[in-house]
Amino acid sequence: MRSFLLFLLLLILLFFLYCFFVRKGGCCIGRVESHDTITTKHWISWNLLFTPTSVGTSAQVIQDFEDTLNKYVKGINPDASLSFEFHYCPCDSLLTNIDATLVYGSGNSVPPPPTKPNPGPSGDYTLAKNLDTYMAERSDSAINVLDSVNIKNRDAAVLIAGTTGTIFDKTLAVIDTGLDTFLYKKIYPNTIWNGNILWQDPAKPTLFDVVLGEPNNTLIDDNEVRHGTAATYIALSQMQLKKMQNGQMPKIMSIRAFDKGEKGSIYTVSCALSYAIQHKADYINASWGYYGAQDPVLRRYIKIADRASIRVIAAAGNSPIIHETAKICKKLDNDLNDLDRLDIKDSLFYPACFASTIDNVVSVTQLSPDAPAVFPNAVPCYYQNYSPKYITVGALDKNPRNDVCCTFSIPFMSRAIEGSSFATPAATGILMSQVTSKSQNIKLYITTHFKPTPVVGITAPTIFTNEGDFIQYIQK
Numbered sequence: 001m002r003s004f005l006l007f008l009l010l011l012i013l014l015f016f017l018y019c020f021f022v023r024k025g026g027c028c029i030g031r032v033e034s035h036d037t038i039t040t041k042h043w044i045s046w047n048l049l050f051t052p053t054s055v056g057t058s059a060q061v062i063q064d065f066e067d068t069l070n071k072y073v074k075g076i077n078p079d080a081s082l083s084f085e086f087h088y089c090p091c092d093s094l095l096t097n098i099d100a101t102l103v104y105g106s107g108n109s110v111p112p113p114p115t116k117p118n119p120g121p122s123g124d125y126t127l128a129k130n131l132d133t134y135m136a137e138r139s140d141s142a143i144n145v146l147d148s149v150n151i152k153n154r155d156a157a158v159l160i161a162g163t164t165g166t167i168f169d170k171t172l173a174v175i176d177t178g179l180d181t182f183l184y185k186k187i188y189p190n191t192i193w194n195g196n197i198l199w200q201d202p203a204k205p206t207l208f209d210v211v212l213g214e215p216n217n218t219l220i221d222d223n224e225v226r227h228g229t230a231a232t233y234i235a236l237s238q239m240q241l242k243k244m245q246n247g248q249m250p251k252i253m254s255i256r257a258f259d260k261g262e263k264g265s266i267y268t269v270s271c272a273l274s275y276a277i278q279h280k281a282d283y284i285n286a287s288w289g290y291y292g293a294q295d296p297v298l299r300r301y302i303k304i305a306d307r308a309s310i311r312v313i314a315a316a317g318n319s320p321i322i323h324e325t326a327k328i329c330k331k332l333d334n335d336l337n338d339l340d341r342l343d344i345k346d347s348l349f350y351p352a353c354f355a356s357t358i359d360n361v362v363s364v365t366q367l368s369p370d371a372p373a374v375f376p377n378a379v380p381c382y383y384q385n386y387s388p389k390y391i392t393v394g395a396l397d398k399n400p401r402n403d404v405c406c407t408f409s410i411p412f413m414s415r416a417i418e419g420s421s422f423a424t425p426a427a428t429g430i431l432m433s434q435v436t437s438k439s440q441n442i443k444l445y446i447t448t449h450f451k452p453t454p455v456v457g458i459t460a461p462t463i464f465t466n467e468g469d470f471i472q473y474i475q476k
Contacts, residue, residue, distance in 0.1 A: 036106045043082070043102035044069070045130040046117045047267050047297045050094045054124035058096065062086060064121035065098060069114075073102065076111040080104040089271035090216050091207055091278060095297075097130055097267040126296050133269055133290045135177075135227055135262040136315035136349075136421035170250040171199055172235060172432060173276035173284045174425075175269060176228030178209065178221035178256035183229055183412050199251035201279070209256040210271040211264070222260045225417060230410050231287050231425040238429030238473055250432065253281055257288075264288065266298050273301040277308060282438070285428045286314040287421035289349045291342070302351055306360040309438035313428040315420040316365035316385040317349030323383045328418055329368060329405040330382040333464065337380065339387035353390045362431065362442060366423035367394035367470050368405035378452070378470055379462075381406035384420045386464040393446050394470035395423040409475055426473040446471075 048065075050058050066084055073080045080102060087097040104110060117127050181198070198219075200206045208219040221229045232252055239249065255275055257268040269288065276284050284305065305312055319336055335341065342348055352363035365386050367378035378396055380386040384406075397405060407416035408426075434449075435442050443466075450469045 037103050038106050038110075040102040040104075040110075042099060044098065044100045044113050044117070045265075045267075046098045047126075047128055047130045047270070048096045048098060049126040049270075049297045049300055050096075051124045052094065055094055057123055058093075058125075061121045061123045061125060062096060062098070068120035069100060072114060073111045077104055077109050079108055080111055087212055087267065089267075089274060090210065092271060092274040095267070095271055095274065097212075097265075099130075126300060128266070128295055128297050131266050131290050131292060131295060133258075133264045133266060133288050135258060135288050136317050136419055136424070170282045170432065170436065171253050171280070172250045172428070173253040173255060173272075173281035174228060174232050174235070175255050175257050175272040175276065175284060175286055175288070176221075176231050177223040177226070177258045177260070177262060178228045179219055179232060179252070179254035180221040180226050180229045181219065183221075183226060184233075197249050197252055199253040199279075207275050208254060210268050210275070211256055211259050212268070214256070214259070219254060220256065223258075223262060224260075225413065227258070227262060227287070227421070228254065228256065230408075230413070230417065230422065231285060233410060233412075234408060234422060235285060235425035235429035235432070237476055238426055239433045241474055241476060250282070253279065266290075266295050270297055270301050273298075273305065277301070277305050277310060280308070281310055283428055283432045284310060284312045285425050286312055286351055287424045289315060289317050289352055291317070291320065291347050291349055293346050293348075294350060294354075298351060299354065302354050302358060302361060306358050309360060311431070311435070311442055312351060312354075312361045313424055313431065314352040314355065314361060314363050315424040316352050316363050316391050318385065318419050318421075319383040321383075323418070327382050328407070331368070331379055332382070333379055333386065333462070334382050337383065337385045339385050339390045343390075348390065349385055352385070355392045356390050360442060362392045362427070362446070363390060364424045364427040365391050365394050365420050365465065366406055366418075367396040367464070369396065378464070378468075380464050381418070381420075381423075383418075384423070388463045388466055388468075391465045392443065392469070393427060393450060394465045395426045396470045396472050398472040398474050400475075427471050430471050430473060 048058075048062065050061075070082055073082055081104075083101045083103070085099040087099065089095040102111065117129055205217045207216050209216050221227070232254070236249060236252075253276060255272040257272040258264040269286075273284065302312060319334070339348055339353065351361060355361040355363040365384045366381045368381055369378055378394060380394070385391065404416070407418045408422045409416050431442065431446075435445050446469050447467055450471050452468050452470065
């Protein structure tokens with residue numbers, strides 16, 4: 001028993017000695033010093049866009065931002081610290097993303113980000129928050145996942161590219177979730193992608209991917225509905241149905257700016273836009289966007305495309321709520337999708353709403369016939385945005401399968417999908433097959449060729465797009 005008591009006393013003595021020497025005098029019994037810290041990732045994420053004349057000073061401006069933000073944080077909480085990551089667009093030295101992680105002690109005050117991203121440094125640049133961008137169907141429960149087990153393996157004559165000589169001398173850039181050429185090959189064995197229909201940089205490795213943390217030169221589409229692959233299919237199928245240039249196909253420039261979960265940002269889409277502009281794409285399919293105020297960085301790139309007469313075909317956007325399948329074909333306009341109403345709250349959907357002020361931006365929503373006997377009276381699909389001011393044109397299925405409106409049947413998907421992000425490539429394919437000269441005014445062409453024909457004795461319909469214009473497409 002005495003030996004046990006001595007052993008116990010020795011353990012207690014060692015315990016207190018540990019407290020004294022290891023914890024530097026702080027007693028382990030009673031008050032315990034907490035050395036926990038709290039980490040806030042992406043405390044800020046800002047985009048810096050320099051001008052060609054100011055790019056030489058960009059390194060100093062970036063350092064000034066780092067110093068200014070550190071000083072700002074320390075002024076609120078001396079124990080707080082920032083760590084920075086700088087992301088540089090691989091094809092554009094003018095575009096930089098600043099991402100900061102905040103570390104501070106638990107229980108201490110939390111430095112909030114500056115209310116406006118414009119501290120300190122002087123120079124010629126544009127600075128804005130790096131907003132998230134999403135596909136225009138992201139929250140839609142009516143979207144059905146890819147059924148990889150039941151992929152239809154048929155040799156359809158929809159996307160047969162043929163030989164190099166049959167490629168139309170035009171390029172369509174699809175900024176999306178990427179491209180699954182293996183899936184195309186399985187369905188359409190005659191399609192020749194590599195070295196033919198797929199655009200590739202002749203001088204250096206092709207930039208296929210600008211998503212942060214992913215390899216730039218890998219061509220993939222791992223999204224559950226293969227969104228980029230589906231958008232590419234819809235555009236090309238409309239071109240072939242319109243017998244574009246005697247059946248020729250354009251080159252497809254696939255740029256992945258959205259990850260597996262369909263999430264991108266102003267930084268990724270701007271970087272992708274820069275690549276498409278530099279390599280002289282003729283059309284850009286933009287089946288994505290964000291709700292909010294105009295972003296100056298995105299607008300700068302859209303304006304550069306406009307000056308180069310590159311047509312940006314953009315999705316009108318959808319309701320950011322769960323879509324009920326039973327309401328998709330509801331023959332009523334949905335006030336929640338009225339962009340004129342959202343304009344009052346400075347919460348429009350961009351880049352689609354740039355169409356009201358930028359010539360070569362065309363915004364697209366999907367329409368549904370109000371009634372077969374009154375064909376011009378088309379109404380917006382229930383969950384898609386509309387506006388005679390902001391939406392250029394509607395896309396209307398000429399012969400909907402089984403009279404089911406507002407959906408697209410994709411050969412490699414087991415069920416139909418819906419959303420303005422899929423109506424957009426339908427319009428892209430048709431417009432690209434018809435408006436082939438950069439000197440043509442694309443909006444004048446739309447107004448001239450896609451205006452609804454009045455029906456005698458029928459009251460003029462409510463207008464949901466610019467002058468009520470809509471493009472009819474056919475699903476094969």
